[in-house]
Amino acid sequence: MGLRVENLRVYYRTLRGYVRALEGATFSVADGEIMGLAGESGCGKTTLGHSLIYLKPPMTYIEGRVFLDGREVPIWDMKRMNEFRFRRISIIPQYAMNALNPTRKIGRMIAELLAAHNVDFNEILPELKRRLDLVQLSHDVLNMYPIELSGGMRQRVVMVISTLLNPSLLIADEITSALDVSTQKAVCEMIVEFRNRGFVRSTIFITHDISILYQIADTIAVMYAGQMAEKAPTEVILRSPRHPYTRMLIASLPRVGARYRQERLHGIPGAPPRLLDPPPGCRFRDRCPVAFERCQETPPFVEVEPGHFIACWREI
Amino acid sequence: MRAGIRHEFLYFALRNAKLRVGLSILLLFIVAALIGPLFARYDPNAYVGPPAHPPSPEYWFGTTTFGQDVYSQFAHGLRSTFVVGLIGGGIGTLLGILIGLVAGYRGGLLDEILNMFTNIVLILPTLAVLIIIAAYLTVRGILVESIFIGCTAWPWAARAIRAQTFSLRAREFVDLARMSGRSSLKIMLTEIAPNMMSYLFMTFILQFGGAILNAATLDFIGLGPTQGMSLGLMMNNAVLWAALQLGMWWWLIPPGAAITAIVGALYVMNVGLDEVFNPKLREL
Amino acid sequence: MLTLEKVSKVYRTGALGLGKLTAVFEVSFEIGEKEIVALIGESGSGKSTIGKMILRLIPPTSGTIRFEGKDIFSLKGQGIKEYYRKVQGVFQDPFASYNPIFKADRIFTMLREEFFPGISRSQWERKVEEALRAVGLNPPDVLGKYPHQLSGGQLQRFLIARALLLDIRLLVADEIISMLDASTRVDVLNLLADLRDRGLSILFITHDLSLGHYISDRSLVLYRGRIVEMGPTERVYARPLHPYTEMLMASVPRLDQKWTRERTHIERGAAYGSSGCVYYGRCPIAQEICTRRAPELVEVEAGHHVACHLRS
Structure with missing residues (x-):
C-alpha cells in the first residue's frame, strides 16, 4: 500500500x-x-x-x-x-551521531525506548544482535556509552534502533x-x-x-x-x-x-x-x-x- | 537592517515581563537615589530630633535611637549603594573582561598563568580578605570600599568570558581578521568583544548586584565606610542597637527591603535579558 | 613558489597535554606558478591544518614552509603584512567568515585600514567595485548588506573579491564550495579556474573527488596527515596507485556509473603499529612488511608519487 x-x-x-x-x-x-x-x-x-x-x-x-x-x-x-x-514511521535524523543520550549505555537506552512502546527488550535481543552484525557492529556496543563510539558507528547504531520495529x-x-x-x-x-x-x-x-x-x-x-x-x-x-x-x-x-x-x-x-x-x-x-x-x-x-x-x- | 535587529531586540525586550518588572523596580530606586536626598532635610549623621520617634510628617521614616532622621540616612545610603554597585561592579566587569579576553584569545602559557591567577583569587575566601583589608584601613570611604569589592569579584566574570572568547576565537572571521593584518588587541576589541555584548551586559548586571550585596555584608558586619552612610551601615546600626527587639521596625525595614528589592530586580532583569538575547528562550 | 618541507603538526591532548595527536606528519610538496593543486582527504586527514599553517594561522610543530624562498614563520611585522598581501585564504563556512553583527563589506574596510591607508575613498570604492565585478557580483546588489541578507554563494565570492584587492599570488581555498548549493557551486569553481588563467595559484582543499578532478592540475591525497599519493590529476584519477585512493575512487558516488557490489571496507578501529603504514588497518592488500615500516613517497612515473610498499 x-x-x-x-x-x-x-x-x-x-x-x-x-x-x-x-x-x-x-x-x-x-x-x-x-x-x-x-x-x-x-x-x-x-x-x-x-x-x-x-x-x-x-x-x-x-x-x-x-x-x-x-x-x-x-x-x-x-x-x-x-x-x-x-x-x-521512523526517522534517522541528520545529526544521528548526536541523537544518543550520552549518559546511558546504548543497550539500556534501547531497552528504555522499547519499554516506552511496550516491547520486551529480551524478546527482541536476538534480532537486535543479528542487525548489529548486519551493519558490521560488534555486540559489545550495547555495553558502551555513545562517547566510546566513532561518529560513523553511532550513526549505524541509530540506524539499527530506528528500524528495530520494522516501520x-x-x-x-x-x-x-x-x-x-x-x-x-x-x-x-x-x-x-x-x-x-x-x-x-x-x-x-x-x-x-x-x-x-x-x-x-x-x-x-x-x-x-x-x-x-x-x-x-x-x-x-x-x-x-x-x-x-x-x-x-x-x-x-x-x-x-x-x-x-x-x-x-x-x-x-x-x-x-x-x-x-x-x-x-x-x-x-x-x-x-x-x-x-x-x-x-x-x-x-x-x-x-x-x-x-x-x-x-x-x-x- | 541593523535597525531591524535593534527593532527585533526592542520588540522582545519590551514584551518580556521579567525585564519590564525588573527595570521598573530598578528605575524607581534610581530615581529615589537621585532626587531623594534633595528632600532630605537633615544631615544623615546629625542628631536632629527626638530619639526613637516613629514615622511622622516631620520625620518621614522616623528617627533612630539617637534621634537621627532615618529618611535622610536612607536617601543618602541609597545613593552610595548605587555608587558601590557602579564602581565595584564596573571594576569587576572591566577586570573580568580584560583578563578573560586576553587569556581566551592568546591561549598558551599566558592563558595558563592568567587562569592560575584567576583560580587563586576565585578560591580565596573573598569576604575574609575584604575583612582583613578593611580592618587595616582606619579611614575608609565608599570609593575605597568599591575598589576592594571590584578587585575581588572579577574571577567569575573572567572565567565565563574566557570560555566565550575561546569559542569565538576559533571562528573563521577571526582568522580572516588576522589575515587582514589586524593586531591582536584590535581583533579582541573589534571582532570578539562586540559579539559578546549581551554577555558582557549581563556580566555587568550580575557584578553590580554582587557588589551591592558584598558592600551591604561588609557594612553590616561593621567594616563599611567610616564616613558617609550606606544601606548596609544603617542595618548594622539598627541591629547593633537592637532596633528589632525595641520594636523600631522603621529603622530596619527600609534599608533591608531596598537592598532585597534592588538585587532581586537585577537578577530578574538578568533572566529576562537572557531570554531576549537568546532566541531559543524567546517565547512566541 | 610555495614549498612545504617535512611539515608536521602535533597537538597535545588530554590532561596536562600528555597525549599526542599527529594531525600532519612530514608533509612535503610545492605549489608552482599558475597551478591549481587539489588537496584531497576525508575529515581528520589534516587537510585543513595544512591550509591553516600555510596561512600562518597555526604554527607547525616541525618543518618549514617557504614562500618565494623565505620561511613564513620567521617573518615579522611588515613582513607578515607583505605575506598576506600575496597569500590569502577563503574558508568553508561562508557565514562563519563574517562577523554576524557587522555589514558584510566590512571585510573590505578592514583591508583598506590595514593595507591601503593612503588611498582616497573614491579610488578605494572603485577598486572594490572592480573586484566585485571580477567575481561576477553586481556591486549595488551586495554592498551595504548584512551577511544574513546575502546567499552563501555571494558571500564566498565576496571573500574571493577581498583577496583580489591585494596583489594576491596564492589563494588557499578550504572546502569553499562544500556548503553551497549545487546550482551555484559550479560557478564559484569556474571563477577559481578563471583566476588561475589570470595568473593565480590555488590550493584547493576538498573532500569531494569530482570537484577536485574538475578543477585541479595536480592532486595530493592525504590520509591521517600523510600524503599517500600525489601526481598530475589525470594520472591520479585514471590510474590510482595507493589502495586508499582506489577505495576513494570506488566509493565516490558517480553520476555515470553505479557502485560495484563488493562490500565496502569500513574502519573497525583495528590497531595499527605506530611504526608501520597508517593505512594498514583498512588495507585489503596489506602484507607483513606494512606493519614494520612506513612506506616512503616514491616516484613511480613522471611526477606521480605513491607511498605504498606494494605499489612502488
Whole structure:
C-alpha cells in the first residue's frame, strides 16, 4: 500500500508571518520503494520529511492528508501520532551521531525506548544482535556509552534502533552529508539492505546530493522553493529530466571524469524566492529560461508518463 | 537592517515581563537615589530630633535611637549603594573582561598563568580578605570600599568570558581578521568583544548586584565606610542597637527591603535579558 | 613558489597535554606558478591544518614552509603584512567568515585600514567595485548588506573579491564550495579556474573527488596527515596507485556509473603499529612488511608519487 501524501501544506509561523515552506505536496511512495528527495537548502525537503513524523511548532499544519498502508495518519495531532512514531514511521535524523543520550549505555537506552512502546527488550535481543552484525557492529556496543563510539558507528547504531520495529516508513534525513565517502557508501548500502530484508517498507531518503540518489534510489523527487518540481524513476530523472529546474540542476553537477578544461559546466543564475512572500505561480519562474505568461499560475503536479510527474506548464 | 535587529531586540525586550518588572523596580530606586536626598532635610549623621520617634510628617521614616532622621540616612545610603554597585561592579566587569579576553584569545602559557591567577583569587575566601583589608584601613570611604569589592569579584566574570572568547576565537572571521593584518588587541576589541555584548551586559548586571550585596555584608558586619552612610551601615546600626527587639521596625525595614528589592530586580532583569538575547528562550 | 618541507603538526591532548595527536606528519610538496593543486582527504586527514599553517594561522610543530624562498614563520611585522598581501585564504563556512553583527563589506574596510591607508575613498570604492565585478557580483546588489541578507554563494565570492584587492599570488581555498548549493557551486569553481588563467595559484582543499578532478592540475591525497599519493590529476584519477585512493575512487558516488557490489571496507578501529603504514588497518592488500615500516613517497612515473610498499 505504501505512503500517499495529498496536497500537504506546512508553513512555519514566524513573527513576520508564515514562511511557506511546503506548498501542496502530492505524491506516493510504493511498498519497497526508496524515494530520493532532492533539492537545494531551503527547498522544503526536510520540512516534508519532518512533518510526516513530528510536526512541532513553529511548523504549522495548514492542510493536506497523509495515508500509510491505507490508514490515515493524523500528522496534525501530536498525541495521536505517538502511536505511529517509531513503530510505523521512523526517522534517522541528520545529526544521528548526536541523537544518543550520552549518559546511558546504548543497550539500556534501547531497552528504555522499547519499554516506552511496550516491547520486551529480551524478546527482541536476538534480532537486535543479528542487525548489529548486519551493519558490521560488534555486540559489545550495547555495553558502551555513545562517547566510546566513532561518529560513523553511532550513526549505524541509530540506524539499527530506528528500524528495530520494522516501520512501514523510514525517513532518512541527510544522513550521509556529514560522512566521509567510504562511510557514506557503507551507510547507503545498509539502507538498501534494510529495504531488501524487509526491515522497512518504504523509504524517503532526503539529500542534496543527487549522485548518491543515483546509487540507491528507485525514484527521485525534486523539490524547488517549497514545491514539488518533478518525480520519476531514477534513470529517467538523470537521463531525461523534463522540468527546466531538474535539467539545469543535473547539468551543473561535475562528474568524475569531467574537467574544467574540456567541458565547462554552468550553474543556474539567480536565487530561489523568499518563502515569506513568494510570488504567485511557479516559483522557478524568475530563473527559468523557458518561462511564459502561463507560469503566473501555479502549475499542477501531473503524471505525464506512468510514474513521471511534473509541475511545469511547458511539459503538460 | 541593523535597525531591524535593534527593532527585533526592542520588540522582545519590551514584551518580556521579567525585564519590564525588573527595570521598573530598578528605575524607581534610581530615581529615589537621585532626587531623594534633595528632600532630605537633615544631615544623615546629625542628631536632629527626638530619639526613637516613629514615622511622622516631620520625620518621614522616623528617627533612630539617637534621634537621627532615618529618611535622610536612607536617601543618602541609597545613593552610595548605587555608587558601590557602579564602581565595584564596573571594576569587576572591566577586570573580568580584560583578563578573560586576553587569556581566551592568546591561549598558551599566558592563558595558563592568567587562569592560575584567576583560580587563586576565585578560591580565596573573598569576604575574609575584604575583612582583613578593611580592618587595616582606619579611614575608609565608599570609593575605597568599591575598589576592594571590584578587585575581588572579577574571577567569575573572567572565567565565563574566557570560555566565550575561546569559542569565538576559533571562528573563521577571526582568522580572516588576522589575515587582514589586524593586531591582536584590535581583533579582541573589534571582532570578539562586540559579539559578546549581551554577555558582557549581563556580566555587568550580575557584578553590580554582587557588589551591592558584598558592600551591604561588609557594612553590616561593621567594616563599611567610616564616613558617609550606606544601606548596609544603617542595618548594622539598627541591629547593633537592637532596633528589632525595641520594636523600631522603621529603622530596619527600609534599608533591608531596598537592598532585597534592588538585587532581586537585577537578577530578574538578568533572566529576562537572557531570554531576549537568546532566541531559543524567546517565547512566541 | 610555495614549498612545504617535512611539515608536521602535533597537538597535545588530554590532561596536562600528555597525549599526542599527529594531525600532519612530514608533509612535503610545492605549489608552482599558475597551478591549481587539489588537496584531497576525508575529515581528520589534516587537510585543513595544512591550509591553516600555510596561512600562518597555526604554527607547525616541525618543518618549514617557504614562500618565494623565505620561511613564513620567521617573518615579522611588515613582513607578515607583505605575506598576506600575496597569500590569502577563503574558508568553508561562508557565514562563519563574517562577523554576524557587522555589514558584510566590512571585510573590505578592514583591508583598506590595514593595507591601503593612503588611498582616497573614491579610488578605494572603485577598486572594490572592480573586484566585485571580477567575481561576477553586481556591486549595488551586495554592498551595504548584512551577511544574513546575502546567499552563501555571494558571500564566498565576496571573500574571493577581498583577496583580489591585494596583489594576491596564492589563494588557499578550504572546502569553499562544500556548503553551497549545487546550482551555484559550479560557478564559484569556474571563477577559481578563471583566476588561475589570470595568473593565480590555488590550493584547493576538498573532500569531494569530482570537484577536485574538475578543477585541479595536480592532486595530493592525504590520509591521517600523510600524503599517500600525489601526481598530475589525470594520472591520479585514471590510474590510482595507493589502495586508499582506489577505495576513494570506488566509493565516490558517480553520476555515470553505479557502485560495484563488493562490500565496502569500513574502519573497525583495528590497531595499527605506530611504526608501520597508517593505512594498514583498512588495507585489503596489506602484507607483513606494512606493519614494520612506513612506506616512503616514491616516484613511480613522471611526477606521480605513491607511498605504498606494494605499489612502488
